[in-house]
Amino acid sequence: MKFWVVAAALLAAAPALAANDCILDDCSDQGPPRERAAPRDEGAAYRPRGTTPSGDFDFYLLSLSWSPSFCANGGAQKSRRQCAPGANPGFVVHGLWQQYARGYPPACDGSDLPYSVASGLGDLYPDPGLARHEWRAHGACSGKSPQNYFADVRAARDAVTIPAELRAPREDLYVSPLDIQRAFIAANPRLRPGMMAVTCQRGALQEARICLSKDLRDFVACPDVVRRGCRSQSIVVPAGR
Template sequence: MKLWVAAALLAATPAFASDCILDNCADQRPAASSRASAPDDAGRFRPRGTAPSGDFDYYLLALSWSPSFCANGGAERSRRQCAPGANPGFVVHGLWQQYARGAAPPCDGGGLPSGVLAGLGDLYPDEGLARHEWRAHGACSGKSPSGYFADVRAARDAVTIPPELKDVRQSLTLAPLDVQRAFVAANPRLRPGMMAVTCPRGALAEVRICLSKDLRDFVACPEVVRRGCFSQSMVVPAGR
C-alpha cells in the first residue's frame, strides 16, 4: 500500500474522541462493573454487569516488540523476558475483544487457576501479564480460562512472523509501512487494512492484527488502522 493510500484511508475514517494506548482504550460504551466474575447458565465465565458474553465484532491480536518494551522500563517488570540473551522478538501482549467502533467494555475478572497458568510459559513472556490479560479480557470472553488461552494460542499460531523480524541482532531504522509490508508478504490473506503498527516515542512497539471471532480469517478494522503509526521512520531495537 502506498503512503497516499494509507492517508486516504485515514481521511475516510470517522474521528472519535476515544484513543488507545496498549490495551487502555477510552470508549463511549458503558464501563463494566468491578464485581467478581461468575459462570452464567451455560457455564461460561462473565463478570456481572458486563455486556453479554460474545458481544463483540472481532478480535485484536497485539504482538509486542519485546526489545522496545525492555528498553523502556520493562526490564524492571519482567526480568525473564528482558534477561540478557533472551531476545524473544515479538511476544503476545493480548487477544482483545473489539467493537467495530472501539474496544469492548472493560472487564474485571477473577483470578487465573494455577493449573492453567502453568501451561502458558511458551505463550506469554511473563506470568503477571497472563494474569492481567485474563482479568482484563479473557474473563469476559464467555469461555473458561483454558478455552480462552487456547484461542490466544490459535491466534498467535495463525500469524507468521516475517523472517527478517525473527532474530534482529542489530538495531534497524524502518518505516512502519516496511513492517506492515513484511507481515503482508508473510501472511498471504492479510491486507494493510487489517493491521496496524504502533511506534510511540519513535520506536516499534506493537503489530496489531485483526481476526474474526472464530479466528479463521483476518478482517478489516479501520479504527485500529486509524490509530496506527504513519511516521516516515522508526527505530526497531535489537534484542539483548
C-alpha cells in the same frame, strides 16, 4: 542484507490493490448495522457478578509486542524474565482483545486465573504476570472459560507468520511503519492493507496489531484500529540485547 533492501523487495512483491481494497487510514465500514445474537456465556463463573460478558463483539485484535522496545522503556523492571540478557524474544503476545467495528468493550475486572491454566501458558506469554493480567482485563469477560479463551489466544498467535527479517534482527533497523506492514503482508498471503496497524512509542516499534475474525479463520478489515496506528515516517526496531 540490510532491512531497507528487504523492504524494497517486499514492496515490489506485495499484491496489487484492488479498487475496493481498504487503504491503510482511508477505510470505512460500509456494512449495515447487524443485530447481535446473545452469546453463549460459558465464562459466567469467572466474571464479577453483575458484569455483562463481552462475548458480544465483532472481531479480535491480536497485539504482538516488540519485546526489545518494551524492555528498553521500563519493561525490565516489570518482567525480569522477559528482559533477561540474551532472551531476545522478538515479537511476543501482549493480548487478544475483543473489538467492535467502532470502539471496543470496556476493560473487565475479572477473577484470578486458575493456576491449573496459568501453569500451561509458559510458551504463550513471556511472563506469567502478563497472562494473569490479560485474563482479568479481557479474558474473564470474553464469555469463555479460561481454557477456551487461551486456546483462542494460541490459535491467533499461530495464525500469524512473523516475517523472517523481524524474528531476531542482530542490529537495530530503521524503517517506516509501512515497511513493517508490507513485511507482514508478504509473510501472510491473506493479510491485506487495512487489516493491521503498527504502533510506536518514543520513536521505536511498539506493537504489531492484527485483526482477526471471531472464529480466527480470517484476517478482517479494522478501520478504527488502523487509524490509531503510528504516523511516524521512520522508526527504530531495536535488536535484542
